[in-house]
Structures are given as C-alpha cells and as structure tokens.
Amino acid sequence: MDRQQLLQALSPYVRRAWHHKVDRMKLAPRIIFDYELLYVEQGELDIRIGEDSLTVYPGDLLLFKPGIEHEFVRSRGPCWMPHIHFDALYYEDYEEVPINFKLRAECSQQELSWLRPDWLGSLLEIPHLIRVQNHAEIHQELMRLIHAYERRDAEFPLLQKSLVLDILYLVIKGLKSAEHGQLSLHQAAMERAVTHIMEHYNGIIRLEDLSKTACLSLYHFSRVFKQTYDVSPHQFQIRYRMERAKELMMYSRLSLSAIAEQVGYSSIYAFSKAFKSACGISPKKYMSTHASMGAPEIHH
Structure with a gap:
C-alpha cells in the first residue's frame, strides 16, 4: 500500500474514547495493539516512548503506535487527557482486541497477533509527539468524538469514522504547516489564488497574475502553492x-x-x-x- 491507497482505505474504528482527569499520572511500561491519540489539555507529563524521553505540555498531542513500548513516568499538576484508542483500518477481529497494559514479553501469541501495522507512521509520517498550531481545533473535534462515544447510538459507526478522519486530516495539515511555517501565514493568499484559478479555469492564467493576486513574489508564490496543494498552479x-x-x-x-x-x-x-x-x-x-x-x- 502507498500513501494515496492508505488515504482511500482509512476506515477508523474507535475502541475507546475517554476524557481522563487525574491528580497524578503514572503508567507502567506497556505496548498497545492499536493506536492511542492523546491530547494534553492540562498538566505536564514526563513520558518515555521507545528510547525517547519527552516532556509534554498543554496543547501537545501524542500518538502512541502499535507495538512501541511507552510509559508515563511522572506528572506535575492535575492532568486532563482526552484520548481515543482506535484502529486506522477495518479488521474483522476489531471487537476482540482489548486495550493492553502489558509488556510485549508478557503477551501471548494470540495477543501479539492483534498488533496492527503502523500505517499512520510509515506512510503518513505522523510522529509520536505532535506540536501544531491548530491543536485547539483538533481538541474540539476530539471532544465531539468523546461526547458521541459516551452517547453511542445505532449510527455512531458512521459518525466516529467521520470524526477520526477529520482529526487525522487536521493533524496532517497542522504538521505540514509546522514544517513549512509560511503555509499558515499565507493561507488566505493561497485561497485567493485558487479561487482565481477556479473562476478562470478555462482561460489562460499567467503565473505572474496569480502571484500578484497572492501579493507574493513569483518564486515565493510558486513554492508556497506547491507546498500547500502538492501540485503546481498549472x-x-x-x-x-x-x-x-x-x-x-x-x-x-x-x-x-x-x-x-x-x-x-x-x-x-x-x-x-x-x-x-x-x-x-x-x-x-x-x-x-x-x-x-x-x-x-x-x-x-
């Protein structure tokens, strides 16, 4: 599977959604079989993921990936941590897979067979620690999902897929903006340029005119446009x-x-x-x- 095929195949299943609030947070080393996406709403946490030791702060997101050992070493202050456990793709055994709290060496062969491939890391390049400017928007969608999970109705499978996909979209866009700092700065300019293309698509559109519409130099406009939309204006x-x-x-x-x-x-x-x-x-x-x-x- 390549990146585009994965984007088409994504069919999330939320195993658990919970707004976890504790005075102190500590969790022994473990692996999980699926993904866990956690938002640090309040408090500071020292965490180990694999061989990396991290300190996370309010506004940070963490994506714990299948089979990667991690632990919550200590916390400072009350911790509010809305989070979800989910599969990225559809698996026939989705109802059988539990949330794991054991080390890999302590898991049976049956349990190890539940380990999902890490498609989100390998193909979408989503890291363990996610620091993005649009974290508040992601938090809002995460809370919508938790609220819906707590009140699950017959149509929840549809809603949870749409909300997780929306969250993943926001994460990817946020990471792209973080990598290319000017993307968020020039978002309105890119929207003006794209609107111009769509309104005059059947005519001759000069790159110079688009760059003027965006109020950017020709070189800067071309580079930011490609970074934003993954294609050139033409x-x-x-x-x-x-x-x-x-x-x-x-x-x-x-x-x-x-x-x-x-x-x-x-x-x-x-x-x-x-x-x-x-x-x-x-x-x-x-x-x-x-x-x-x-x-x-x-x-x-």
Whole structure:
C-alpha cells in the first residue's frame, strides 16, 4: 500500500474514547495493539516512548503506535487527557482486541497477533509527539468524538469514522504547516489564488497574475502553492479542467468537441491528449463507461 491507497482505505474504528482527569499520572511500561491519540489539555507529563524521553505540555498531542513500548513516568499538576484508542483500518477481529497494559514479553501469541501495522507512521509520517498550531481545533473535534462515544447510538459507526478522519486530516495539515511555517501565514493568499484559478479555469492564467493576486513574489508564490496543494498552479488548473470536463461528459448532452472548447482547449486533439494524461483513459472511453450515469432523457 502507498500513501494515496492508505488515504482511500482509512476506515477508523474507535475502541475507546475517554476524557481522563487525574491528580497524578503514572503508567507502567506497556505496548498497545492499536493506536492511542492523546491530547494534553492540562498538566505536564514526563513520558518515555521507545528510547525517547519527552516532556509534554498543554496543547501537545501524542500518538502512541502499535507495538512501541511507552510509559508515563511522572506528572506535575492535575492532568486532563482526552484520548481515543482506535484502529486506522477495518479488521474483522476489531471487537476482540482489548486495550493492553502489558509488556510485549508478557503477551501471548494470540495477543501479539492483534498488533496492527503502523500505517499512520510509515506512510503518513505522523510522529509520536505532535506540536501544531491548530491543536485547539483538533481538541474540539476530539471532544465531539468523546461526547458521541459516551452517547453511542445505532449510527455512531458512521459518525466516529467521520470524526477520526477529520482529526487525522487536521493533524496532517497542522504538521505540514509546522514544517513549512509560511503555509499558515499565507493561507488566505493561497485561497485567493485558487479561487482565481477556479473562476478562470478555462482561460489562460499567467503565473505572474496569480502571484500578484497572492501579493507574493513569483518564486515565493510558486513554492508556497506547491507546498500547500502538492501540485503546481498549472497542474491545479489542469486537474480542475478535467473535473469540469467529467461533469459535462456525465451530465450534459454536449459533444466532446463542445466540451473541449468549454473547458479551455482549442481542439479535441489537445483536450483528448490532456485528459488521457491526467486521467489514464481517453475521453471517449470515460464517456462510454459513465454513459449510464448521464443526464436523464427529457420527454415532452
């Protein structure tokens, strides 16, 4: 599985959600079989994860990963620690897996078979210690999840998936901003540039005009845009053109030539070449595959 496949496959299952409040916190060394995401709302904690000793403060998040030994060494002041135990993917034995408090050497073979792969660390590169500017937003979603978990209804499986996915999205975005400090600083500028692309997607968009819209130098704009959206402005425009073309192929009665012209191509040849490069199939093939999903016939 690669990163993109993992993002498509994520199907979280929350094993436990709890707003843990204690006067003092100490936990003997252990491993867990799943993930635990913990937010330090109040208090200071000395923690060991693997061979790393950490001191964490309010606003910090911790992601304890499957099979990695950790312990809570000591705390200072009352500790408020909302946290969840969860699987990132769907497993058939999800109901059997307990929250573990033992060392690896103390676990049976059956228990060790419950260890999940660490996809969030290996592919999404989420570290054990998460320090991000948007931690308050993550905390808000975490508390929503804990509240819903405590009042579980028949539809909770849907809600818990959406909330965990939202939390993971916020974590990844927060880490990206922390790595590239200017991303949060220029968020509004990038939004203006993207809005400009979407409003003029079928025309010629000059990089110089976009950089002026964002009030940034050409070099700085190009670098921040790529860091924010993982594609260049031109690639973003092409991707947006292809999405609009797909909509027209599925839900309109326009010919391919008319669609090509409407999304900004001077010839059907240029459009077909760009579409196949971006989508992996020809426009004709896409149109025939999705013909049954097209606009309904109108009878007078």
